[in-house]
Amino acid sequence: MTALTLAGSPLWYASRAGGTLALVLLTATVVLGIASGGRAAPRSVGRFEIGLLHRNLSLLTLVFLVVHVITAVLDPFVHLGWAVTVLPFAASYRPLWLGLGTVALDLLLAVLVTSAARRRLGVRRWKAVHWLAYAAWPFALFHGAGTGTDTRLSPQLWLYAGCLAAVMASVWWRLAKAGPGRVVGRLVAALTATAVPLVLGAFLATGPLQPGWSQRAAATAMLLGGGR
Incomplete structure (x- = not known):
């Protein structure tokens, strides 16, 4: 391997x-969307300002996500x-x-596309799809922890912990x-808020933080591909 490959391109x-x-x-x-919704919405800040900040954060997220995807595909390693x-x-x-x-x-x-067609879909259908943004967060968190070659570094672990703590709070x-009202929804939210930190902690302790994780993570290719 070249020095560039060892150090990272x-x-x-x-x-x-x-x-x-x-x-x-x-x-x-996600934190802004959860904490400012329903009865939890702050009275000192207008909903228009909150909605504008929420939208801008979402667009900025997609910008850096595009950078992440394109550079990952272009990386020859x-x-x-x-x-x-x-x-x-x-x-x-x-x-x-x-x-x-x-x-x-x-x-x-899916959230981006339906947001562009929000008027045609109607508020109720758009909100149903909009909840997918919240579902994307745990997938993104586990993706970063499982794929990242820097997961074992203390700053990265603290970053994951901070993101997790912010959303759970x-x-x-x-x-x-x-x-x-909405007892079922609140129960699901409480169970999820309890389960995600436990599952992530157990995963980190038995996976990325253990020696040989790179080989074990790569071995899932054989499992998903039927042993090919």
């Missing part, structure tokens, strides 16, 4: 930086094709963990401010 750094910034911005978007950017689990390099990122991207693209804040 500029495209690798650009991909990791773009992906990390996209995760942080997506986290901020992993040999990714353009098809894997929209087809989950089709990559030969860490297919499961890259696939989670593709699922997150597809969900966000916003969920519990929203639940605390929620009024009566």
Whole structure:
């Protein structure tokens, strides 16, 4: 291997930086959407200002996500094709963990497309699809933790912990401010807010933080491909 390969190419750094910034911005978007919805909406700030900030954060997330995807495909080390950017689990390099990122991207693209056609869809249908943005966040988090070669570094772990804490805090804040009704929805949200940190912690402890994770992550290609 060349020294450049060992140290990481500029495209690798650009991909990791773009992906990390996209995760942080997506986290901020999700936190704002959860914490400012329903009865939890702050009275000192107008809904128009909150909606504008939410939209701008979403667009900025997509910008850095595009940078992350393009630089990852152009990086010659992993040999990714353009098809894997929209087809989950089709990559030969860490297919499961890259696939989670593709699922997150597809969900966000669905939100983007339906937002452009919001008037034709109607508010109720648009909101139903809009919830996919929240579902994209855990996929993106596990994608970063499972795929990232820098997951074991303390700054990256603290970043994941901060993103997780911010989203979980916003969920519990929203639940605390929620009024009566929608018991099933609140129960699902509470269970999710409890399960995600536990699952992520167990995954990190038994996966990326253990020696030999690169080989085990790559081995999922054989499992997903039927042993080929």
